[in-house]
Amino acid sequence: MNITLKVWRQNGADDKGRIVEYKMSDISPDMSFLEMMDVLNEELITKGDDPVAFDHDCREGICGMCSMYINGEPHGPEDLITTCQLHMRSFKDGDTIYVEPFRAAAFPVIKDLVVDRTAFDAIIQVGGYVSVNTSGNTQDANSLPVPKADADKAFDAATCIGCGACVATCKNSSAMLFTAAKISHLALLPQGKVEAQERALNMVEKMDELGFGNCTNTGDCEVQCPKGISLENIALMNREFLGASLKSEK
Amino acid sequence: MKDLFDNIPDGPLADKWTKYKAEAKLVNPSNRRNIDIIVVGTGLAGGAAAASLGEMGFNVKAFCFQDSPRRAHSIAAQGGINAAKNYQNDGDSTYRLFYDTIKGGDYRSREANVYRLAEVSANIIDQCVAQGVPFAREYGGLLDNRSFGGVQVQRTFYAKGQTGQQLLIGAYQALSRQIHKGTVTMYNRHEMMEIVKIDGKARGIIARNLITGAVERHSAHAVVVASGGYGNVFFLSTNAMGSNVTAAWKSYKSGAHFANSCYVQIHPTCIPVTGDHQSKLTLMSESLRNDGRIWVPKKKEDSQAIAKGEKTALDIAEDDRDYYLERRYPAFGNLVPRDVASRAAKERCDAGFGVNKTGQAVFLDFADAIARFGKDGVEARYGNLFQMYEKITAENPYEMPMKIYPAIHYTMGGVWVDYNLQTAVPGLFAAGEANFSDHGANRLGASALMQGLADGYFVLPYTISNYLADDIRTGAISTEHTEFEQAEKNVQDRLDFFMNNKGTKTVDYFHKKLGKVMWEKCGMARNKQGLEEAIVEIKAIRDEFWKDVKIPGVQNSFNQELEKAGRVADFIELGDLMCRDALNREESCGGHFREEHRTEEGEAMRNDDDYAYVAAWKYKGDNETPELHKEDLKFENIELKQRSYK
Ligand SMILES: Cc1cc2nc3c(=O)[nH]c(=O)nc-3n(C[C@H](O)[C@H](O)[C@H](O)COP(=O)(O)OP(=O)(O)OC[C@H]3O[C@@H](n4cnc5c(N)ncnc54)[C@H](O)[C@@H]3O)c2cc1C
Ligand code: SF4
Numbered sequence A: 001m002n003i004t005l006k007v008w009r010q011n012g013a014d015d016k017g018r019i020v021e022y023k024m025s026d027i028s029p030d031m032s033f034l035e036m037m038d039v040l041n042e043e044l045i046t047k048g049d050d051p052v053a054f055d056h057d058c059r060e061g062i063c064g065m066c067s068m069y070i071n072g073e074p075h076g077p078e079d080l081i082t083t084c085q086l087h088m089r090s091f092k093d094g095d096t097i098y099v100e101p102f103r104a105a106a107f108p109v110i111k112d113l114v115v116d117r118t119a120f121d122a123i124i125q126v127g128g129y130v131s132v133n134t135s136g137n138t139q140d141a142n143s144l145p146v147p148k149a150d151a152d153k154a155f156d157a158a159t160c161i162g163c164g165a166c167v168a169t170c171k172n173s174s175a176m177l178f179t180a181a182k183i184s185h186l187a188l189l190p191q192g193k194v195e196a197q198e199r200a201l202n203m204v205e206k207m208d209e210l211g212f213g214n215c216t217n218t219g220d221c222e223v224q225c226p227k228g229i230s231l232e233n234i235a236l237m238n239r240e241f242l243g244a245s246l247k248s249e250k
Numbered sequence B: 001m002k003d004l005f006d007n008i009p010d011g012p013l014a015d016k017w018t019k020y021k022a023e024a025k026l027v028n029p030s031n032r033r034n035i036d037i038i039v040v041g042t043g044l045a046g047g048a049a050a051a052s053l054g055e056m057g058f059n060v061k062a063f064c065f066q067d068s069p070r071r072a073h074s075i076a077a078q079g080g081i082n083a084a085k086n087y088q089n090d091g092d093s094t095y096r097l098f099y100d101t102i103k104g105g106d107y108r109s110r111e112a113n114v115y116r117l118a119e120v121s122a123n124i125i126d127q128c129v130a131q132g133v134p135f136a137r138e139y140g141g142l143l144d145n146r147s148f149g150g151v152q153v154q155r156t157f158y159a160k161g162q163t164g165q166q167l168l169i170g171a172y173q174a175l176s177r178q179i180h181k182g183t184v185t186m187y188n189r190h191e192m193m194e195i196v197k198i199d200g201k202a203r204g205i206i207a208r209n210l211i212t213g214a215v216e217r218h219s220a221h222a223v224v225v226a227s228g229g230y231g232n233v234f235f236l237s238t239n240a241m242g243s244n245v246t247a248a249w250k251s252y253k254s255g256a257h258f259a260n261s262c263y264v265q266i267h268p269t270c271i272p273v274t275g276d277h278q279s280k281l282t283l284m285s286e287s288l289r290n291d292g293r294i295w296v297p298k299k300k301e302d303s304q305a306i307a308k309g310e311k312t313a314l315d316i317a318e319d320d321r322d323y324y325l326e327r328r329y330p331a332f333g334n335l336v337p338r339d340v341a342s343r344a345a346k347e348r349c350d351a352g353f354g355v356n357k358t359g360q361a362v363f364l365d366f367a368d369a370i371a372r373f374g375k376d377g378v379e380a381r382y383g384n385l386f387q388m389y390e391k392i393t394a395e396n397p398y399e400m401p402m403k404i405y406p407a408i409h410y411t412m413g414g415v416w417v418d419y420n421l422q423t424a425v426p427g428l429f430a431a432g433e434a435n436f437s438d439h440g441a442n443r444l445g446a447s448a449l450m451q452g453l454a455d456g457y458f459v460l461p462y463t464i465s466n467y468l469a470d471d472i473r474t475g476a477i478s479t480e481h482t483e484f485e486q487a488e489k490n491v492q493d494r495l496d497f498f499m500n501n502k503g504t505k506t507v508d509y510f511h512k513k514l515g516k517v518m519w520e521k522c523g524m525a526r527n528k529q530g531l532e533e534a535i536v537e538i539k540a541i542r543d544e545f546w547k548d549v550k551i552p553g554v555q556n557s558f559n560q561e562l563e564k565a566g567r568v569a570d571f572i573e574l575g576d577l578m579c580r581d582a583l584n585r586e587e588s589c590g591g592h593f594r595e596e597h598r599t600e601e602g603e604a605m606r607n608d609d610d611y612a613y614v615a616a617w618k619y620k621g622d623n624e625t626p627e628l629h630k631e632d633l634k635f636e637n638i639e640l641k642q643r644s645y646k
């Protein structure tokens, strides 16, 4: 198939950036979207041009490294997948495809389609963990049964891959879904319950400080999340946050 | 050669680690913050080590090339992690896990290391649960287990098909906590490019900041390399695109040995190659073999008709199907270890029974499982894997058997280490997939995650402290030493070379070419002639690479081609060593199959009299032949037997 690509090119954070058009021919529908980008880059390098920079690593939808805003949607048109899992069979011969970086004030562009998402790490660092040290004497794993329903819910929240699609799609660039996923993952388990309120308080505070916007419940994040992280997590987080705020006002 | 000291403590096998821990030297808590430790790699092994060493109060600097430690390749592990908990009361024990690992490794690993691994395995599960890792549970709230290829007990803990993700997030969280406390400084998007040795000891690294391109000096009292495996030497593998050998290879070039590099694991259940554009291969979890049945048609005409699209699997009558694993290995059937399953698939496809266009695919069929458990039952177990398969292939595996083929998956070989996980260079340690230590010639499923976390959480904290106890008076290591200057210059020269080379071919061109030679001549089956040819061909690729590689852009900026160039340069050198190692090993064992050495039935034939040793190679110079050093393996607790899964 033949495809016209309109790709965002930006040479570093200080460059203004622009859309550049590339014509691609002989694209196999079996190729993944990133393999198509590989082909483009091989052509650009051979011609002596600068290849398009984009983040990727696992290429199987689990590391969260790939990003890209494709035709106005993070991770492209299909539901519940990442960009690396998108295949060219999702497009038609003759299509024009716009490829842009994830945009958010808290995710500055490094180059072309590569953005800096370390703000997510900063949110985790202020409390996204259970405060337990490594030791050879931790209590036996089965000494504390966890209801299967809770464990399963915690797991669902914990499958967030930290890709940032939720932020990129949100008109407020809110990191609520990402933050809530971690807070609920841990709050749902007895091991994480102890610190749940303090954790929520610290992580939400950090999120605000880093320049992520407010949540106005538009729900776009849930729709675009490649892992189907549910909005319910935000409700659960608000509960922990409220509990913590009430306490800290005393 | 007398420079390979395994440093295994005396005493009975089961007491060695306890004794070691009791006698290990310690660093006083107030001295720890004055001691710097560099950890290269923050996957399960490096992430766990950095977090634990930080908790102890050491001053840790951790490096990874991704934008966050949460993205290390460990995240992609699907199936599970082993531990000798015996929660299922099916006769599991530390000894049995030890025994299974030695046997599964085809008697080519070190007893003492493997025993320690089995011993600490139970602690790993306790630790991870305490961190909030959401393992699968039964309705009663207790942890669930599954069984994995090559063993007869249920000792695998899992979190749906995302076990690696959940374990890595656990280690990442522990690491994040230490970053917040200031005991760990994290260097994301940094690539380690050289080891710095001062007075023979590892004292730092040179790293490139991948955003700015700056070449940086970092000093420490000890360096841990936990940079993962080298499967990408084959270009196509199940590894992440960035997985590379550079950190391990620089360790080798700085005086550590590289051991058993020919032991490569081929995973039997991956999605087959579709075309030249292919950039990586996707694994379908081994757990699928618990309920899926593997077959090809009995008649070649049927295979050909399927390949041409004239027939489908559903058109082949039950009597015309060859369930070749069940036929050849009635005791283990579809659950034989990975090397056995992979070679059997290759054997059928080479004989002309493959079932896709390339002739390199076999069926993995769930029809019986669906009949037994219903579609819902199968979906509950494997839903996410089926979904993944459908996304990639656009075929529905509930209706049509999956097509699978073996692919490069894991590398058992790696940097040689002693019982302390220390290399031959004092102060340089290697952990996780980057070292060679625990899996012998073949790794059992769900044992890599176990080893990575064992090394990082439970072994290195003791052995590094023991080493550093002598360093409390050393004081901070200055980066002004001439050794730093020299190492930095080496890195700089290489970068300059790449940027100034007026070549015509991309890095991937060379990587693909290397991968093809490796897959064909040093892959699932090897022979003397092929390996000798490969060595000549790799030399030619190397010469052409340095003459004709083309790197766009500039050095002092984000430049992904420049990153790849350095990695591929190292892969080319490694490819040569792998072929030499495979050529030297005149036997078939585990992941190393020499066509000259097989039984009449075509099974692998080990040679314990001449090859029960670790082949550790020492670097002698860029154009010199590396030197073979042998560490003899002593089996005092296990009797060597021919592996049989019949
Ligand atoms: C698809 C797949 C599924 C698997 N499933 C299972 C399973 O179910 N069970 C199991 O036990 N095992 C499984 N394995 C194997 C297992 O995942 C790996 O062996 C293990 O995770 C390796 O961990 P590691 O910490 O050694 O390395 P990795 O997780 O690969 O981490 C390497 C780290 O090193 C860093 N790094 C590398 N080079 C440099 C450099 N030069 N400079 C700076 N940093 C560097 C990287 O950034 C990364 O942080 C699977 C493997 C694959 C490919
Ligand atoms: S919540 Fe979803 S979209 Fe947001 S970072 Fe996590 S996986 Fe990505």
Ligand code: FES
Pocket (backbone or CB within 6 Å): A055, A056, A057, A058, A059, A060, A061, A062, A063, A064, A065, A066, A082, A083, A084, A085
């Ligand atoms: S590259 Fe890992 S999720 Fe896409």
